[in-house]
Amino acid sequence: MLPMTVDPNIEAGAAELRQAVAGRTWFHTIDLGNGVHTPGHKDTAAEWEHLHLPDLAGRSVLDVGAYDGFFSFEAERRGAARVVASDHWVWNWPGSDARGNFELAWRTLGSRVQSEISRSRKSARTRSARRSTSCSSSACSTTPRTQWVTCGGCAR
Ligand SMILES: C[S@@+](CC[C@H](N)C(=O)[O-])C[C@H]1O[C@@H](n2cnc3c(N)ncnc32)[C@H](O)[C@@H]1O
Secondary structure (H helix, E strand, O other), rough: OOOOOOOHHHHHHHHHHHHHOOOOOOOOOEEEOOOEEEOOOHHHHHHHHOOOOOOOOOOOOEOOOOOOHHHHHHHOOOOEEEEEEEEEEHHOOOOHHHHHHHHHHHHHOOOEEEEEEEOOHHHHHHHHHHHHHHOOOOOOOOOOHHHOOOOOOOOO
């Protein structure tokens, strides 16, 4: 039997990656290749199977609340033509590792998943509602509900 040959560059890369992964807190278990898996709280592979998703080959996928990104990367691996990952809370929360985890996995996998930090609907509404309460123009005839979208009376 021939001895197993190990590429020293791959081994060095895997050791470095293992160290980077170990220094972070993970929600998702993601296979990063070269025997490196993120130690997530979730058994994401089992969860994927449980979802019974249709064949994603050639499809566009929007992953809302992507967290560490397992479902986005898995959709890409399964042939989705375009994947967009978005999140709000855990990608903005001070001290959260999630956005950095997503980026580490993205780089390691050579992923083409697009990502954006979404603005929560609630905070957008709150901002609009605050704006509408400052409208004191007597010419403003819009109801408070439409003022959330746009206040035509005062054009603020
Ligand atoms: C329980 S985690 C689920 C993460 C992942 N989808 C999964 O199934 O493992 C919920 C995720 O939704 C995100 N989230 C909650 N509210 C959101 C909002 N308004 N806009 C975008 N993401 C939101 C959280 O930051 C978190 O990443």
